[in-house]
Structure formats: structure tokens, C-alpha cells
Amino acid sequence: MCYFDHQLWPCGWWRWGHFRGQCPKEYRTGETCGLKLVYNTYLEPEVCLKCDTIHKKQRRVAKMLEDVKRWTCEGNRRATIEKTQLEICDLNDQINELWREHEIRKTSIAY
Structure with missing residues (x-):
């Protein structure tokens, strides 16, 4: 105590x-x-470090989706599009893991 x-x-x-x-x-x-x-x-008035990391990754995914959309219209960048789509999947997995950790921490009691 x-x-x-x-x-x-x-x-x-x-x-x-x-x-x-x-x-x-x-x-x-x-x-x-x-x-x-x-x-x-x-x-604390500001955003926590975990939420800040999640928002940064979400902005990066949004930028990559815009790039893929632009490259699809331009054509002849199939390899770049495929690589970027794989990176988007990896980032989405990381974001989901960060959210899971965040929710666990919100409801847990640390010793």
C-alpha cells in the first residue's frame, strides 16, 4: 500500500x-x-505516445493509398503498386496490434 x-x-x-x-x-x-x-x-492534456504512433501510421497508410490510386491511373507501375500494397497490409497489422495493446492497457491494472 x-x-x-x-x-x-x-x-x-x-x-x-x-x-x-x-x-x-x-x-x-x-x-x-x-x-x-x-x-x-x-x-495529461496531450495525446498519449501509443495514440500518436497509431495516428502517424494511419497517416502513412492514407498517403500510400493515395499513391497507389495515382499510380493505378498512370499505369506501368505494377511492381511498385504491389510492393506498396504489401507495406499497407503490414502497417495495418501493426496498427491493429497497437490498438489491441492500447485497449488491454486501458482496462488492466499494473503491478
Whole structure:
């Protein structure tokens, strides 16, 4: 039951902050008992790092889709289009994985 700061972003992402107080159960200096309680919650105004990474990847996918659309109209770039489409699939997989991790973190309690 030691006390820590708690950071919370608008999207629901959170993390433990700095150590603030030791509970009476732990008698050793500098040690914690293992149970974390919130001392103070700080609401962060900006986007969390996970959401920022997801938005960057989504913008990159949108750009690649525009490029593929343009290249399809131009013709004779079949290899480039195929390579870009594979990259889009990889990025979509990464985005889905990041969203999955984000949702798990929002609903979990870390120790």
C-alpha cells in the first residue's frame, strides 16, 4: 500500500508516476510493499505516445493509398503498386496490434 502518482491521458491510457509515500507495512528504507495506491492523478492534456504512433501510421497508410490510386491511373507501375500494397497490409497489422495493446492497457491494472 505504497503511494504513487498516476498519469492519465484523455484516451484512457495511464501509467504509474513517481513514488510519493511509504506505507507503514514496509519498514525498510527505499523499499515498497508491492501494493500501489494512487497518491494523486495528473490528467495529461496531450495525446498519449501509443495514440500518436497509431495516428502517424494511419497517416502513412492514407498517403500510400493515395499513391497507389495515382499510380493505378498512370499505369506501368505494377511492381511498385504491389510492393506498396504489401507495406499497407503490414502497417495495418501493426496498427491493429497497437490498438489491441492500447485497449488491454486501458482496462488492466499494473503491478
